[in-house]
Amino acid sequence: MNQTPEQPIKRFIAGAVCPxxxxxxxxxxxxxxxxxxxxxVECGFADTLDERGNSVPREIPTRVTVQPASKPSPTSHVAQFYPNPKLKKKDS
Structure with a gap:
């Protein structure tokens, strides 16, 4: 099996258990x-390791995670609502 220089050599680790x-x-x-x-090779799990051999955690997506801004679709439009002037505020 000849591998080109672009493809890394993948080696099995004896006794390693997939997380x-x-x-x-x-x-x-x-x-x-x-x-x-x-x-x-069994389940497709993939991971990156740091220089000490520890797993590099991926950032868990949360509601405060900064996401790249998406452009509005060209067919969308902005709807603006105004208060109804006919409704009067009741005094308590």
Missing amino acids: ACSKMDTIRMYQQDGTMHRDC
Whole structure:
């Protein structure tokens, strides 16, 4: 099997257990652009590792997570509501 220089060499890690599916001996590790990665051939789990070998956590999306601004669709329009002048405020 010939691999081109663009494709990283993926090696199985003996005895490693997948954190997603808990299967043993299904984890492959490889280095790409100086960063270590691992993936599972059984369930498709993929992860990036830091220089100490710890998993790099992904940011959990929350309501305060900054999302890139989306452009309004060209068919949308703004609706503006005005107070009804015929309604009068009741005094208590």
